[in-house]
Amino acid sequence: MSTAQGGAGNSLFARLKSGLNFSFGQAGGCVGLSIGASSIKVAEVKKIKDSWALTKYASVSLPELSTDSREIINTVTIVRAIQTAMQNAKISSKEVCSAIVGSGIIVKNLSLVIENMKDLQDQVFWEAEQYIPFDISEVVIDYQVMGKGKDNQVEVILIAVKKAFLEQYMGVIEEAKLVPKIMDAELFALQNTFECNYAVSKTESMLLADIGAMSTKIVICSGGNPLLVKDAAFGGTMITQEIQRELNLPSLNDAEALKVSGNLPHEVSEIVARLGHVLGTELKKSIDFYTASSLGPPIAGILLSGGGSRAAHLSRIIEEYTQLPTQLMNPFQKVTSESKDFTEQYLSSIAAEVVIPLGLAIRAGDKT
Ligand SMILES: Nc1ncnc2c1ncn2[C@@H]1O[C@H](COP(=O)(O)OP(=O)(O)OP(=O)(O)O)[C@@H](O)[C@H]1O
Ligand SMILES: [Mg+2]
Known part of the structure; x- marks a missing residue:
């Protein structure tokens, strides 16, 4: 997979998924589902040569207090909003790429001095315990080496997800009769959309x-x-x-x-x-x-x-x-659109909010 087409955090969650017996479905439509604090957004994309086209999109506003510190406190409302968004967008695919945001996920840059790369994992886990405000047994940890510098310096991105959050988010997706094929971080979806639209x-x-x-x-x-x-x-x-x-x-x-x-x-x-x-x-x-x-x-x-x-x-x-x-x-600088309903005016009205669901959909597409 080329990095210019949304390679951010590619393998970052592999262990996270396997650690939870995450089941991969068959390759399907490329659908991104963003469970935001104020609205549910769904986007479907199609790959056209080296680029992407947005084929379907909808968002549904959530009433106040469906989430609190990103913990889902009103499951029924969120499940309904996900179903309404999928219906409004006319998306038939059941497999989605979604993400955890807010306090349920900790993403941190670490700069470590490692004499022997064999000790990397131990040191990352040791550092993780210093940063994570929950019991280490309640979280799933993953990391990716971003670069190596002088004097045995290693740059690492650490990701820790509270198991309870992951299960909660996957739970509402499953209750909405969808398959959470990939659980990503919205941060990487943001980068995906950027890289698909601008020169890297x-x-x-x-x-x-x-x-x-x-x-x-x-x-x-x-x-x-x-x-x-x-x-x-x-x-x-x-x-x-x-x-x-x-x-x-x-x-x-x-x-x-x-x-x-x-x-x-x-x-x-x-x-x-x-x-x-x-x-x-x-x-x-x-x-x-x-x-x-x-x-x-x-x-x-x-x-x-x-x-x-x-x-x-x-x-x-x-x-x-x-x-x-x-x-x-501008999420539509290179990404095109393939629907007669998507007028220029409509695309500019959704440009700000489409960025994350679009990046998630592209991630789903990159995996198929
Ligand atoms: N014209 C505007 N001026 C100022 N703020 C606006 C405007 N339109 C929308 N917003 C704000 O944007 C926010 C919603 O944006 P968005 O849909 O990206 O959030 P979300 O994805 O639901 O939340 P989060 O990313 O935190 O989970 C709301 O706080 C809303 O008040
Ligand atoms: Mg959001």
Whole structure:
């Protein structure tokens, strides 16, 4: 598999799956299912030579509190929303590639000094115990070596997933009568969509940030490799809650409607801009760490996605914090679409939110 076509984290979850007797189905349609905090999104893709085409897509909003810290607390609502999304998109394939997000998954860059590579696994597991806030027996751990430097330095990406979360996510997918063929990390789906649409360079890197409702997925990648990854626990909901509180509105839904209306009173646009300041500070921290640790080539720019990236003036605020050119990711730069229902206007209306489900669908396609 070529790295330019979504090779991120390719084998990363192999052990994770085998450790749980994960059963692979037959090759089927390439469907990505994103169980987001605010909506369920499904995308189907088709491979055309070396590129991809989006053939089907739908999203279904979730009511408040279907998940809490990403633990699924309202299974029935999520199962129904998955089924509705599959019906609305007219997807008949049953096999999906989905992912775990938020606090159920820990993805961490480790920089280790290893005298003898035979000791790598022991050291990774030892380090993992320092970082993982749960009992080690409750998690499945996997890792991938990203590079080797001077003085026996080895760069590793560690992934730990809480078994209970994995079972919960796979459980709702199965209850929706689907087969969770691959469970990935949304961080890698983000990178997949980027690599299928933009030239992949080894001499410079790119910072990707997908701003969801509850979490922001951050990846700095170069040459097909994720060099720094982070799942930060903030997103658009934080702003919606602040709007509700400060304007004393009766419900979160009122605050959400006001926020996305595009016609914002001055006091609301100030609150919305706070997301930019939180994100700007977070990205600056990641960039400084990346640069100080010499993790890879210089960062050429930032691409934003996720529903939160629609917030007014966000790119400008991020540019001010990071001094890097910042744009919205265009998931249809190379990926085409194959449906008469997908007008240009429709594609641009889904561009921010389609990035993760599209990356998951491509991952499913790469495996078939
Ligand atoms: N025009 C807009 N301005 C500001 N925020 C917006 C706008 N449109 C959508 N959002 C925000 O985007 C968020 C939803 O984005 P997205 O669908 O990417 O999240 P999700 O996938 O459900 O969540 P997560 O990725 O955290 O699981 C919500 O918080 C919503 O308020
Ligand atoms: Mg999301």
